[in-house]
Amino acid sequence: MLLYDLAGADDRLRFSPYCWRVRLALAHKGLPVETRPWRLTDQEAIAFSGQGLVPVLVDGQRTVHDSWQIACHLEDTHPDRPSLFGGAAGRAYAQFLDRWYEHTLRPVLPRLVLLQAHAAVHERDRGYFRSSREARFGNRPLEEAAYTTAQGQALMAQALTPVREVLARSPYLGGSDLGYADYIVFSGFQQARVLGVAALADSDPMQAWLQRMLNAHDGLARQAWVLPAAAA
Amino acid sequence: MLLYDLAGADDRLRFSPYCWRVRLALAHKGLPVETRPWRLTDQEAIAFSGQGLVPVLVDGQRTVHDSWQIACHLEDTHPDRPSLFGGAAGRAYAQFLDRWYEHTLRPVLPRLVLLQAHAAVHERDRGYFRSSREARFGNRPLEEAAYTTAQGQALMAQALTPVREVLARSPYLGGSDLGYADYIVFSGFQQARVLGVAALADSDPMQAWLQRMLNAHDGLARQAWVLPAAAA
Numbered sequence: 001m002l003l004y005d006l007a008g009a010d011d012r013l014r015f016s017p018y019c020w021r022v023r024l025a026l027a028h029k030g031l032p033v034e035t036r037p038w039r040l041t042d043q044e045a046i047a048f049s050g051q052g053l054v055p056v057l058v059d060g061q062r063t064v065h066d067s068w069q070i071a072c073h074l075e076d077t078h079p080d081r082p083s084l085f086g087g088a089a090g091r092a093y094a095q096f097l098d099r100w101y102e103h104t105l106r107p108v109l110p111r112l113v114l115l116q117a118h119a120a121v122h123e124r125d126r127g128y129f130r131s132s133r134e135a136r137f138g139n140r141p142l143e144e145a146a147y148t149t150a151q152g153q154a155l156m157a158q159a160l161t162p163v164r165e166v167l168a169r170s171p172y173l174g175g176s177d178l179g180y181a182d183y184i185v186f187s188g189f190q191q192a193r194v195l196g197v198a199a200l201a202d203s204d205p206m207q208a209w210l211q212r213m214l215n216a217h218d219g220l221a222r223q224a225w226v227l228p229a230a231a232a
Numbered sequence: 233m234l235l236y237d238l239a240g241a242d243d244r245l246r247f248s249p250y251c252w253r254v255r256l257a258l259a260h261k262g263l264p265v266e267t268r269p270w271r272l273t274d275q276e277a278i279a280f281s282g283q284g285l286v287p288v289l290v291d292g293q294r295t296v297h298d299s300w301q302i303a304c305h306l307e308d309t310h311p312d313r314p315s316l317f318g319g320a321a322g323r324a325y326a327q328f329l330d331r332w333y334e335h336t337l338r339p340v341l342p343r344l345v346l347l348q349a350h351a352a353v354h355e356r357d358r359g360y361f362r363s364s365r366e367a368r369f370g371n372r373p374l375e376e377a378a379y380t381t382a383q384g385q386a387l388m389a390q391a392l393t394p395v396r397e398v399l400a401r402s403p404y405l406g407g408s409d410l411g412y413a414d415y416i417v418f419s420g421f422q423q424a425r426v427l428g429v430a431a432l433a434d435s436d437p438m439q440a441w442l443q444r445m446l447n448a449h450d451g452l453a454r455q456a457w458v459l460p461a462a463a464a
Contacts, residue, residue, distance in 0.1 A: 090321025092398065092407035093328065099394035100332070162331035166324065175324035 001026070002058040004046055007037030008120040012225035015117065015194050017187035018067040019055045020221070024183040025071050027217035029081040040125040068098050071180050084180040094180045101184055104159045109188045109199065112152030114142055116195040120227060153201050160206065167209045178216055186213040196227045233258070234290040236278055239269030240352040244457035247349065247426050249419035250299040251287045252453070256415040257303050259449035261313040272357040300330050303412050316412040326412045333416055336391045341420045341431065344384030346374050348427040352459060385433050392438065399441045410448055418445040428459045
């Protein structure tokens with residue numbers, strides 16, 4: 001399988017939360033994948049998918065785009081492998097969380113990592129990144145639309161209240177088993193992390209879950225390349 | 233089984249969303265129940281449960297309070313009956329929605345039905361209702377804390393976005409099968425409905441789901457007694 005995966009100026013920087021969901025879903029299923037670094041302005045490279053966003057997964061003769069569609073594709077084509085959803089109700093749960101993320105975390109996270117993402121994208125993506133994000137966040141300069149770490153962490157903590165309450169009683173969002181519900185929420189933290197931003201205060205009770213997620217699948221997320229400034 | 237169920241001045245008015253969840257869960261399991269009308273100031277009547285809120289379910293020798301605990305109790309003691317959750321992942325989903333409701337709909341719904349609920353409670357509950365709700369909503373008179381129908385409907389519509397997006401693809405929140413996930417969200421609409429308040433605009437695409445919920449279990453929710461002012 002081949003995954004077109006959003007990359008920064010450095011090929012190794014992979015910072016799309018939606019691509020991370022697919023990476024983790026593939027690891028969950030035990031399916032090997034080759035990732036191909038892709039930039040926002042590489043529209044021609046994925047034109048064969050009929051649209052212009054990653055993740056795009058090429059699985060033999062089939063091309064699937066959109067992280068949710070890819071998760072369903074993997075679950076449906078590999079029912080014998082460990083389940084991403086844990087059944088029909090679990091699939092509905094993941095679908096709800098997918099939508100909840102868009103309306104709860106997505107208004108916050110991209111503004112928390114805005115300047116870091118702008119600095120990290122490939123030079124040829126930078127103009128597009130600035131103009132598209134400035135339009136999205138109220139036609140203001142990126143520098144004004146960006147949240148400080150303190151602002152972003154406070155908004156994240158508030159938005160995550162239901163998640164935190166479930167994790168107070170269960171090791172994973174899906175209950176006792178790791179699954180796609182966790183990957184959805186974790187993907188945002190991984191985006192922030194590889195860009196060198198802490199989306200969660202060190203004292204947050206969700207840190208234990210975050211560590212479990214970083215360790216999952218032989219530390220796939222933990223081993224991801226992180227911007228040097230962040231590692232410092 | 234015996235359920236202590238929040239009632240208004242009129243015994244027939246049952247307007248607690250949490251008690252409605254239990255009523256629907258019992259119907260889902262096909263378990264008959266006797267409901268006992270209870271008022272906010274009837275603390276002695278449920279002192280045996282060790283706390284002061286309804287729903288309280290007496291199931292033979294066991295007493296269970298808190299709607300979530302009651303749902304889990306019913307699922308665990310009647311595994312042979314139709315499942316409320318659809319498995320472990322579905323139980324985690326319902327738990328998430330239970331918490332999501334508290335942080336998303338609960339800040340809105342009680343303020344949308346505030347004046348109607350105040351008028352509907354038993355005379356002996358009215359002082360307690362006013363003082364406790366005024367304290368909860370910023371130490372303002374009820375009349376100032378209450379949302380207009382238009383305000384409340386707009387806030388509800390916004391809060392319900394992830395729900396609406398799931399229901400655009402599935403007949404129920406839990407996917408193809410009716411279950412406790414639906415009862416959680418529906419319970420707020422039923423509270424508003426019996427108090428004569430429309431929590432959803434007539435044009436809202438969730439109306440089809442709302443009608444399915446009102447029809448479920450031989451129209452249990454639809455047949456509920458509604459304040460006469462509302463019926464007019």
